[in-house]
Amino acid sequence: MTHDTPPSDLPAAESPSSLRTPRESLPIALLRARESVMTAFRPMLAKHDLTEQQWRVIRLLHENGEMDASDVAARAFVLLPSLTRITRTLEGKQVISRRRDRLDGRRTLLKLEPAGAAIIHEVLPDHRRIYQELEAHFGREWLADLLERLELLINY
Template sequence: MKPADTAPSDADQDALLPRDTRRSLPIALLRAREALMTQFRPMLAAHDLTEQQWRVIRVLGERGTLDASEVADRAFILAPSLTRIIRTLEERGLILRERGETDGRRVMLSLTQEGLRIIAEVAPESRQIYASLEARFGAAWIADLLDRLERLSEFNEGSGEA
């Protein structure tokens, strides 16, 4: 047994993590996300939207009226951040916040007409970015990647087996 104050050997290091961060899955996923977001950020900035605000608007546009906790879950936003985003989007007239009919503690969110207008404005630009991705990588490759990422995102569900 090794004393706790000694550094791991090279063999121990190899067992713990890849030697090259380019082969680290979490880092590779972050790099890929950043590469994609550099395409989307200018479009969002032109509409005075942050990435997180757009995710909230997209989720509400796709699903309709939702409980705030479900929006946070679907948009991958932490509750404290969502509170700030809701306030901003409400002040801009893009979303409506109401108390739940049966449970006054629930916060229900929905898009306003102005929120729907923003989606209609941004969607064609977003589709152009997706079209350029498909032109570069192919629709089948993107569909396969999305399927694989969906499988990977289910890693923590159940036994963790992919």
């Protein structure tokens, strides 16, 4: 037997030919969908000199008020070391502030500052326009249904 030929006793489910195609692969399809959607949002973020990760942090703090840095990292899907770098950058621009929790000195709390709120208000018209374009293309109900289905998948 050569190395090029799979053993004949290998179950069909384990043969390389039984792999799903990239089009049938859920992880790959989700990544492709994300990249497709982000092509609409990246120019908006670049226009406002923001990275995707910075925008996620700013949005979270806008929506939730002051938050523990570990919670921000988890909910923004950013590793803690990356969040530290993002925090330093945003703090340097006075977009956010950070402070130690008085009750637990190990915790760092992050808060959106007026400059951060101004960014939200500057980005909002472009953000709305992109969602209007998505709704015009796919339909509001379809997008709502997609978001519900994705939430079910997330909570699987």
